[in-house]
Amino acid sequence: MSPEKTRVTRRQLLRVSAGTAAALGIGGSAAASADPRVIDADASSGTLQDEATEGSGRYTDIYEETIDDVVLVNVFGTDEQDPGGLGSGFVVDDYVVTNNHVVRQASEAELQFRDEQWRTGEVVGTDVQSDIAVLSVDDMPDGSDGLSFADGTPEVGTEVLALGNPLGLDASISQGIVSGINRSLPSPSGFxxxxxxQTDAPVNPGNSGGPLVNLDGDVIGIVFAGAGQTIGFAISAELAERVAPSLVEDGEYEHPYLGVGVLPVSPLVAEANDLEDPQGVLVTEVVPDAPADGVLEPADDEATVDGDAVPVGGDVIVAIGDREIPNQELLASTLALETSPGETVSIEVIRDGDRETVDVTLESRPETDLP
Structure with a gap:
């Protein structure tokens, strides 16, 4: 993507102002992050209402910092098989990022910015496997300076804001926290x-593709879907940072591929396989001609434990490089975020009761027949 802009943006000015206020002891991030239910016993005056007002004021600041970079994405349908859709997106550098399922097979989409003017966005790259799409815009509004992806994995409990167009209502904001991390989301590709x-910030149809931001105004995720009961999901910024630049440059992204099916090592699986601890993942299948074929060994038998049939005999993956693999989610995220096609990785396994390390050269995921 394009180099970092050198001009001072409105967001930078707001951040500088907030930092200056904190340094002078008249508010800023420390006050905004404080529990609004707590009153300073040493303060000469102050009320819960004042504290709550400061907290809500911080949300207003973030909204004003970011909303010019949030767009409504409208895709016109062609027929009943392709009905079109409505979603959200946001500016990163000189491009608009959204969900693949928002643009679908379209080559362009109509984008409405906060200035109420419509622009046409050309779809320059899509990736169904991460559900990310990128569009180019020739005449980006002056107020759209672009959002930044946050570094690293957010902590559970981090306060977040979801921006977008729920139910087509433009320029909307909702508040919540990070409720969980390392979740797995369904993809039509089969992966x-x-x-x-995971977040409890309310998201609805129309929020898809919009940013989930922290209280620094940085994007921690791309809103994917809401599941009701205050559960929503977002594609992580860590994955988006790998995928989006490749979509800009090449129109596609190649995901690393190992080629195994696995099962979590539960206490039942651990007992059946004579494992000391219920940790790691048991290889239950190795795809023929995949990178793992001939290197990793799948389960080849079954044992009955308390009336349940349990696969036995396969490798148990416990680490990739220096990264421990306690479950399926960490296996998937480690491969996705820390490896690339063509890279040779060291995989530590428990095989026949002994620990050993094997090397596997990853490939690109094979194409799949999409529904």
């Missing part, structure tokens, strides 16, 4: 989308 973020 799951790893390293996803």
């Amino acid at each position: 799951s989308i790893p390293a996803a973020i």
